[in-house]
Amino acid sequence: MSKSEETLASIKEVSYQLFAEVGITKTTYSMIAKAVGIAKPSIYYYFKSKEDLIAAIFEDLCSAIQFSTFFEMDTFTKDNFEEKLVELGIHMIDEQAKDPYYNRVLQEYMLMATRYPFYHEKLLMIQKGYLHGFEMLMEKAKHFGLVSDQASAAKAHMLALVLDNIGNFMMLVEHIDYKQIWVEAVSGVFKGSDASGSK
Amino acid sequence: MSKSEETLASIKEVSYQLFAEVGITKTTYSMIAKAVGIAKPSIYYYFKSKEDLIAAIFEDLCSAIQFSTFFEMDTFTKDNFEEKLVELGIHMIDEQAKDPYYNRVLQEYMLMATRYPFYHEKLLMIQKGYLHGFEMLMEKAKHFGLVSDQASAAKAHMLALVLDNIGNFMMLVEHIDYKQIWVEAVSGVFKGSDASGSK
């Protein structure tokens, strides 16, 4: 990693943290420069405007949160299905909880998405990836006879909504068992036409 | 309503809309003054600082979104329970969808809550109101023999999470049947020890 690559990475990292801590709008080039340890105009060598910087951080974020990053369709079998779904969801929650800035930065960009088409398009695609991904999972579960035919799209969307928004909830309320909530959401969906797991 | 009360109401209304449309930070006294049709310093007669204005809009918002505003415990009986829960949830979704600014403004304040203790405290209290409110509802449902004993707190929290965050989801994705998602979430919870409604 060259010196200039290091500076670039440092600017991005510091910006990401500041976006979470004080918000995108209130993050200034002065603050970034001070935190990185360079002069304010030096940032313009890497990002010709603040708008560019905001977009660059966004691109990095988008890459990390695709549905396929956390849910591999092939790992689901008739026998492990519900268990696997619980496990991968919890893994996703854990991964995102590791990064103390993630939820706040994502929410910052969610609000930007309501104001700028560029951000709306990209986040919508990711969101649709989750909706569609869970629909596919429900199809597979239906094929295995693990869930009822009824409203399987709504079931899929409910799961996507719960998982995607546990992070939002975590921002405010700390002392809750989020994993249990996910277990409950999944279990509610699979209680329909249970062929195997009757306790 | 006196002239001065009208001006005050207008400042608040315009600010609320601007908070949604361009964000709290990017909303300036110039923009507000222009939209209201007064001079910029006139706003200082009503709000001695922008900070004060932001807090005032917040207080108004908080009053409108208490758990008890939407869920009246006494209306739930053994026979109407699931149906009532679905109905009141949908009513809440409808009410909030009527106000095109609501979700964005709330999310703005959610982010403020992660940065300022004042906002954190108030929103946390509201959130806890929902969590506790749904816990009480689950207790009542348990008492009626409508849900199983297992993980009833997690069930309650799952419902609170789904309902509170449908709004967040609606900001981004428009074409989804949110009511069906709520129906599905409720139905998943009640599928446990179903004494009456066996189809």
Added chain:
DNA sequence: GTCTATAAAAAGATAGAC
């Protein structure tokens, strides 16, 4: 209550030396 005028601070951004 509402205005005009203005102060004080800070923002995003550029010029140009090294």
Added chain:
DNA sequence: GTCTATCTTTTTATAGAC
């Protein structure tokens, strides 16, 4: 690549007349 110096614009906020 990184710096110092500087420009322009806009912000929140105040003073004081009407």
